Amino acid sequence: MNFEFNDDQRMLRDQARRFLLDKSPPAVVRETLETDQAYDKDLWRQFGEMGWLGAAIPEVYGGSGLGHLELCVIAEELGRALAPTPFASSIYLGAEALMTAGSEEQKQSYLPDIATGAAIWCLALSEGPRPATEKNITTSVSDGKLSGEKLPVADGDIADQAIVVAKDGSADGALAGLYIVDLNGAGVERTTVDSVDPTRSQARLVFRDAPAEKLGDEGWPLLERIQDRAAVLMAFEQVGGAEMAMEMAKEYAMGRYAFGRPIAGYQAIKHRLADMYIQTELARSNCYYGAWALSTDAAELAVAAATARVSATEAYHFASKENIQIHGGMGFTWEFNCHLYYRRSRNLALALGSQRRWKDRLIRALERRNAA
Amino acid sequence: MDFADTQDETAFREKARGFLAENAENKANAKRTNGTGWNKDEALAAAQLWQAKKFDAGFAGLTMPTEYGGQGLSPIMQVIYHQEEADYVTPRGVYEIGLGMCIPTMFAYATEAQKQRFAKPALRGEEIWCQLFSEPAGGSDLAGLRTRAERDRNADDADWVINGQKIWTSGAQFSDYAILVARSDFDVPKHKGLTFFFLSMKSPGIEIRPIKQVSGAANFNEVYFTDVRIPDSQRLGAVGEGWKVSLTTLMNERFAVGIAPAPDFEEVFDLVRNTELEDGPALDNALVRDRLADWYVRQQGLRNAHFRTMTALSKGGTPGPESSINKVVSAVKYQDISFFGTDMQEMAGIITDPEIAAMDGLFQTGVLSSPGYRIAGGTDEILRSIIAERVLGLPQDVRLDKEGAFRDLPTGQD
Numbered sequence: 001m002n003f004e005f006n007d008d009q010r011m012l013r014d015q016a017r018r019f020l021l022d023k024s025p026p027a028v029v030r031e032t033l034e035t036d037q038a039y040d041k042d043l044w045r046q047f048g049e050m051g052w053l054g055a056a057i058p059e060v061y062g063g064s065g066l067g068h069l070e071l072c073v074i075a076e077e078l079g080r081a082l083a084p085t086p087f088a089s090s091i092y093l094g095a096e097a098l099m100t101a102g103s104e105e106q107k108q109s110y111l112p113d114i115a116t117g118a119a120i121w122c123l124a125l126s127e128g129p130r131p132a133t134e135k136n137i138t139t140s141v142s143d144g145k146l147s148g149e150k151l152p153v154a155d156g157d158i159a160d161q162a163i164v165v166a167k168d169g170s171a172d173g174a175l176a177g178l179y180i181v182d183l184n185g186a187g188v189e190r191t192t193v194d195s196v197d198p199t200r201s202q203a204r205l206v207f208r209d210a211p212a213e214k215l216g217d218e219g220w221p222l223l224e225r226i227q228d229r230a231a232v233l234m235a236f237e238q239v240g241g242a243e244m245a246m247e248m249a250k251e252y253a254m255g256r257y258a259f260g261r262p263i264a265g266y267q268a269i270k271h272r273l274a275d276m277y278i279q280t281e282l283a284r285s286n287c288y289y290g291a292w293a294l295s296t297d298a299a300e301l302a303v304a305a306a307t308a309r310v311s312a313t314e315a316y317h318f319a320s321k322e323n324i325q326i327h328g329g330m331g332f333t334w335e336f337n338c339h340l341y342y343r344r345s346r347n348l349a350l351a352l353g354s355q356r357r358w359k360d361r362l363i364r365a366l367e368r369r370n371a372a
Numbered sequence: 373m374d375f376a377d378t379q380d381e382t383a384f385r386e387k388a389r390g391f392l393a394e395n396a397e398n399k400a401n402a403k404r405t406n407g408t409g410w411n412k413d414e415a416l417a418a419a420q421l422w423q424a425k426k427f428d429a430g431f432a433g434l435t436m437p438t439e440y441g442g443q444g445l446s447p448i449m450q451v452i453y454h455q456e457e458a459d460y461v462t463p464r465g466v467y468e469i470g471l472g473m474c475i476p477t478m479f480a481y482a483t484e485a486q487k488q489r490f491a492k493p494a495l496r497g498e499e500i501w502c503q504l505f506s507e508p509a510g511g512s513d514l515a516g517l518r519t520r521a522e523r524d525r526n527a528d529d530a531d532w533v534i535n536g537q538k539i540w541t542s543g544a545q546f547s548d549y550a551i552l553v554a555r556s557d558f559d560v561p562k563h564k565g566l567t568f569f570f571l572s573m574k575s576p577g578i579e580i581r582p583i584k585q586v587s588g589a590a591n592f593n594e595v596y597f598t599d600v601r602i603p604d605s606q607r608l609g610a611v612g613e614g615w616k617v618s619l620t621t622l623m624n625e626r627f628a629v630g631i632a633p634a635p636d637f638e639e640v641f642d643l644v645r646n647t648e649l650e651d652g653p654a655l656d657n658a659l660v661r662d663r664l665a666d667w668y669v670r671q672q673g674l675r676n677a678h679f680r681t682m683t684a685l686s687k688g689g690t691p692g693p694e695s696s697i698n699k700v701v702s703a704v705k706y707q708d709i710s711f712f713g714t715d716m717q718e719m720a721g722i723i724t725d726p727e728i729a730a731m732d733g734l735f736q737t738g739v740l741s742s743p744g745y746r747i748a749g750g751t752d753e754i755l756r757s758i759i760a761e762r763v764l765g766l767p768q769d770v771r772l773d774k775e776g777a778f779r780d781l782p783t784g785q786d
Contacts, residue, residue, distance in 0.1 A: 282673025
C-alpha cells in the first residue's frame, strides 16, 4: 500500500508553495481582482519556464513529462495561492483534451506552445443559464465552419484556441462533437463578462462561420472523459483552497479575543473548525484516489473523479463560507482576504457544472459499474 | 501511488484468506442477520470457539509480543487481517474491549508474572475482560468519577475497598476480569486523586444490572460495588496516577471503536434499486440520487483516509487523522441512512417485523440503534473537541475543575 505522494512529489510541493508565497501573495491576486488585468502574465510565463504547465505533457510534445501526480501536487498549491492564471482552462481542459483525443499531428502542433505558455486554451461548452447537455447544444458546424454562442467561457477573452462543443449540422438529433477554433481567427467575437470571481476571467464568445477543426471522433463521451480528468485536478485546487480557508479561520480565531479569551476556545468555533478539518480530510483522501485513477487511467476514473469533485466542492464551500463567519464583520470587508476564497470556491464549484449534476453523474457511474 | 502489498504483506494476506475461507462463512453467501444479540449463551459460545480457532491458527494478538502468546507483527498486518475478516461473518465484539483496551493497559503497567498469567487466556478467549470507567457523574467528563477506593489499613500492601457505581459497561455480564479506575483521594484536585486497578468480576460485592437500550437490546450494564476488596498487587500504576493510566487505555480506544455498522451506502443503494416510488423507480428520483451521492462520498472519504493510514503504518509511522474522524462521520451517516431507508418504505417504514420490513428490518434496527453510536466511545461533541484541541491545537474549554479539592467541586446535586 502506497497511498501518499512520494518524496520527490513532496519536494515539488514544498518548492511550489514557497514560489507561490513569494510570487502569488494576496497583493498579486488583488491586482487581477481590482484592475482590468485578466490574468498575471508574469506568473504565467514563469509557470511555463519552471515546467509546471507541461508537467503532464510528454517530453516529445515539449512538456516536462513529470506526470499527472505531479500535476495534482501543483494544482493543490495553485488552489492555496489562488494563482490568477488560466491554468485550469489551458492545462486541465485544453492539454488534457489534446492528449486524450488529439491526432499525432494535432499533439505535435499544439502541445509545445501550451507547455511554454505561449498559447492559452479554453473549453467552450455552456450556452447560457441552462444545463449544458448534448440536447441543449445549439452551436453547430457545417462544412468545417462553426456558428453559435457560448456563455460563459472561462478565459475565453484571453485564450488563443478554444475547444468548442458543437453539433455536426443543425438537424434534430445531431450528435455533439469537439472542435478546435482559433480565437484569433475569422468569425470570432468575444467580450469579457463580469463574474462572482474577477480574479479569473469569463467571456461570451460568438462564432459566425469560424473555421473549425475536429478533435477526436467520440463527441459527448469524450467530453465527459475530459471533464473527469479536469475534475480530479480541479478538486486538488479546491482542497488546497479549503485548507487555506481553514488555516485563515484558525489563525484569526486564535488571535481574536472576545469575552476575555481567544474565540478559538469556544466550542461553537472549535467544533466548526473541526468540521472544516473533517470535510477537508475526507475530500483530500478522495482526491488521492482520483489522482491514482487519473495517473493510471483506471476504469474507476469516472467514479473516482465524481467522488473527488463532489467532496472537494462541499469542503471548499463549507470552509470558505465559515471562514467569513468566524472572522465576523471584518470577514465581510473588501480589505480582508476571506472573500477571495469565497469567490474562488463558487467559481470552481460551477466551472465544470453544478454540484447537483456531478452528484447525478456519480450515481450514473455507480449504476454503470453495478450493471457491468 | 499504488495499492500493492509488500511481499510480507502479500504472504500474510494470503494466509489470512486461506484461514478465513476454511473456517468462516463468506458474507456473500450468508443470510443477513438482524442485530448481534451477543449476550445470548450460544452467541457467546460461538465467539469463544472462534477466538480459540484464531489463536490456534496464529491470528490472535497480531501486534502483541510473542512471549505472551501474540504474533509480534506490525500494525499493518492487523489492518490487513481486519480487511479480510470484514468479508466474513464472524462472531466479533466480545473480545474487542479486552484485547483492544484492557490487555494493552496490562502490558503497560502490570508485573511480568501478571502479564504471563493473563495475556494468553485473554488471547485464547478463555477469559473475557471489560472496562469499568464511566459513571453516572463521569461520562464525557470521565475524571469526574466518584467510585471510592479506600485502603483497608495503612500498611503498604493493604487491600483496597471499593464502593460506588459504574455504568455503560459493555459485556460486564459475561466478563471474568475488568480494569477499574476509582477515586482514592477526594481532597486533591480532580485528576490527581484517581487510582487504577484490575480485578475479578466474580469478586464478592459486585452486582451487575443490565441496561435495556432504546433498541431493546441490553449490551450495557450498571455495575455496583459494595465493599469489593482488591489486593494492592492488582493496582496498575502509582496511587493517585490513575488518570495517566486511563489515558493509555483511552488512546487504545481510539483505534478499538470502529466504524458504525450496516446499513451503509451498499445497503441503501440496494434498497433504492428495489424500490418503486409514485412516479417510477426510486433510483430515477433526483432527491434520492442527491442523498445517495452524499453518503457515497463520505463512505469513500473514510475508506480512502484508511488507505492513507495504512500507508503510514506500512512505513512504520503512526496513524493519521482517520482514527479521530471515523466515528464522528460514520455514526451520523448510519443514523441518516437508517432514517432515509425507512422513508423509502413509506408508511410501512414503521414496521420492524423482519418478515414484513424490507431487508429484514435492517433500516428500522438502524433507527433504534444509531443514537447509541453517536454517544459510545466519545460523543460527537467530545470527538469534535478532541480534533479541535489535539489535531488543530486550539485552546481547551474554560475549566472550573482544575484547582482545589475534588470534594468542593459543584455537582448540581446539593
